[in-house]
Amino acid sequence: xxxxxxxxxxxxxxxxxxxxxxxxxxxxxxxxxxxxxxxxxxxxxxxxxxxxxxxxxxxxxxxxxxxxxxxxxxxxxxxxxxxxxxxxxxxxxxxxxxxxxxxxxxxxxxxxxxxxxxxxxxxxxxxxxxxxxxxxxxxxxxxxxxxxxxxxxxxxxxxxxxxxxxxxxxxxxxxxxxxxxxxxxxxxxxxxxxxxxxxxxxxxxxxxxxxxxxxxxxxxxxxxxxxxxxxxxxxxxxxxxxxxxxxxxxxxxxxxxxxxxxx
Numbered sequence: 633x634x635x636x637x638x639x640x641x642x643x644x645x646x647x648x649x650x651x652x653x654x655x656x657x658x659x660x661x662x663x664x665x666x667x668x669x670x671x672x673x674x675x676x677x678x679x680x681x682x683x684x685x686x687x688x689x690x691x692x693x694x695x696x697x698x699x700x701x702x703x704x705x706x707x708x709x710x711x712x713x714x715x716x717x718x719x720x721x722x723x724x725x726x727x728x729x730x731x732x733x734x735x736x737x738x739x740x741x742x743x744x745x746x747x748x749x750x751x752x753x754x755x756x757x758x759x760x761x762x763x764x765x766x767x768x769x770x771x772x773x774x775x776x777x778x779x780x781x782x783x784x785x786x787x788x789x790x791x792x793x794x795x796x797x798x799x800x801x802x803x804x805x806x807x808x809x810x811x812x813x814x815x816x817x818x819x820x821x822x823x824x825x826x827x828x829x830x831x832x833x834x835x836x837x838x839x840x841x842x843x844x845x846x847x848x849x850x851x852x853x854x855x856x857x858x859x860x861x862x863x864x865x866x867x868x869x870x871x872x873x874x875x876x877x878x879x880x881x882x883x884x885x886x887x888x889x890x891x892x893x894x895x
Contacts, residue, residue, distance in 0.1 A: 636665075636667070636674060636696060636716050636722060637719075638719055638720065638740050639665045639674075639722055639738060639740070639746070640667055641665065641768045641769065642662060642663070642664045642768070642769040643663040643665075643767065643768055644661075644662060644767055644769050645658060645660060645661035645663070645764060645766055646745075646767060647660065647661070650763060650764045650765055651761075651762070652762045652763075653760040653761055653762060654752070654754050654760035654762060655762065656682040656683070656684075656686070657682070657683055658680045658681065658682060658683075659681050659682060659683050659685070660680065660681050661679070661680030661681070661764075661766075662679050662769075663676075663677075663746075663748070663764075663766055664676070664677040665738075668693065672695060673693055673694065673696075674693065674695075674696060674714070675691070675692075675693050676691065676693070676694065677691050678690040678691065692704060692705070692712075694714040694724060695714065696714040696715055696716045696722065697714075697715075698713065698714075698715040699713065700712075700713045700727070701713070703727075708726075708728075709726040709733060709734075710728050710729065710730075711726075711727045712724065712725065712726055712727070713725045713727070719740075720739060720740040721737065722737070722738040723736070723737050723738075724736045724738075733752055733753070734750060734751070734752040735750075735752065736748065736749070736750050737749045737751075744767070744768065745765055745766060745767050745768075746765070746766040746767075747763065747764070747765055747766075748763070748764040748765075748766065749762070749764075750762040750763075825890075828886075828890045828891060828892055829890065831881075831890075831891050831893060832889075832890045832891045834852070834860055835852060835860070835862055835883065835891050837860065838852065838859070838860035838861055838862045839855075839859060839860070839861045839862070840862055842864065844862070845885065846885050846886065846887055846889075847884065847885065847886075847887075848885060849882055849883070849894055850862050850864060850882070850883055850885070851863050851864070851865065851866050851867065851879065851881075851882050851883070852879075852880040852881050853874070853876035853877075853878065853880060854876060854878050854880055855875070855877060856875075856876070858877075860880070861876060862883075866882070867879045882894050882895070
């Protein structure tokens with residue numbers, strides 16, 4: 633199954649890049665290919681929604697060994713044959729009454745997208761070709777999609793699963809957003825604590841000629857020799873230039889004995 637490695641992912645449909653000659657046009661879709669049976673078979677999961685918000689779901693398995701195998705849903709197809717043509721091409725053929733009813737080719741394009749081509753005939757015997765374009769999902773959802781395939785039919789199970797998936801995605805996105813906000817808040821709090829620590833270290837290393845009181849505001853200066861001085865006198869209260877090189881900040885002593893900069 634090494635050659636099928638490039639296909640093993642969750643894929644998101646590009647509806648605007650697709651071309652459909654038969655069947656319902658999808659509004660959204662997901663297509664997932666997984667390796668099963670210790671790498672000897674592939675699992676295909678399908679989940680898509682039409683323009684009328686009709687949900688479709690299907691799932692089937694195949695062994696890409698270029699050998700005919702019975703298909704699990706005999707109402708749709710009698711047998712299936714799958715082949716890994718190369719590292720970028722996977723072909724699946726569905727048979728009914730010993731006739732080919734659908735030929736599906738999955739192809740990895742140079743830009744990393746996946747192109748899925750469905751070739752079949754409609755109920756009137758007229759041939760059709762449906763082309764779908766997908767991009768790989770960074771975060772793989774539990775189900776995926778293909779459209780226009782004979783193996784896909786709207787079912788009550790599909791509607792239920794689509795609604796459940798939509799609700800799941802909405803809830804998990806909301807929870808992830810809440811966690812992201814909490815992380816950002818913690819990051820801001822950590823940054824504020826770090827700034828208070830650095831300021832406090834500077835002040836406790838400065839010259840103190842009095843005992844600071846919690847909740848009171850003082851003024852931090854840099855002296856001409858490079859040392860620091862904490863003073864009760866604000867910059868505008870000095871009669872002249874003052875005995876300092878520059879004013880740094882007004883600060884307040886908090887109850888935990890850290891210092892915070894004040895305007």
